[in-house]
Amino acid sequence: MRWTDYETNEFLLEQAGITSIEVMLIRTQLHWTGHMSRMEDHRLLKIVLYGELSTSCHKEGDPKRRYKDSLKQYLSLGHIDYHQWSTLASDGETQRHTIYSTASSFENAHRISLDEKRQCRKIYLSPLSPRETFSCVFCTRTCLFHIGIFSHQHACSKSG
Template sequence: MVRLTEIDNRLAKAYRAFIKLHRRVWCNKHLKKSTKISVSRAIVLSTLLYGSESWVIYRHHLRLLERFHQCCLHSILNIHWTGYMTSVSVLDQEGVSSIEAMLMRMQLRWAGHISRMEDHHLPKIVLYGELATGCHMRRDLKRTYKDSLKLYLRLGRIDY
């Protein structure tokens, strides 16, 4: 399970990257919106989602990440709170996918990469391994990484 502190750390780093580009990129009236979105994708989103291939994401994590993503998009596109636009319409307007879709795509790509590895590689051993000795604590994870992958495969209508 990814702890909230990891999410907070990623959000803080992405926010710092976003702020550093504020005057030079986001407020620059000579840059196209598509260029600004591309810069955001390349710098801010890659900073935010670094290492997310192995995260176990819960709803409250997604809400935090989506809220940050929407705030960034509103700032880049100069959409004020008085100009009511739904989150979906902002994403559709600029052709940007949601954080949940990005996470799903990244995690499924990583799982495919692991499944194609040879059997003696450590990531494959960990993913397909079982607990040989010991026991789970009562307050163990509610959801495991495998559960997340199975959910994503089911949502994508992919047989496993």
């Protein structure tokens, strides 16, 4: 492959036989959390990880995102209940199998969704595909995009 080849990141990852960085992070987070859940309850690290903050520093309007929230999101990708995770993590072999199957299912679903998005873009941008056109109500001008006709109509209404 050369730098001038136009290939998607997903295609290159598949050709190289490696996983995306997002999947690596999910796998690492689930592995580390399984290790943390096996610790004794009085350990400071476990208290901080599973604890609730009385106050949080975040911008107004931003959600209060905690480690536990992202963990719940990743576990839901593998159809694992958050409350069952500590039981599941107590057995190392089951935990490893669950982590790899969750990461694999996430990666497959992510690649499929990216491929579908790409196909939709290619169909929409194809010169052979029929596009919706927008016509000005003041003159006969047509535009391919809604923002273009909106801008044109604004200018056309002032001049007319």
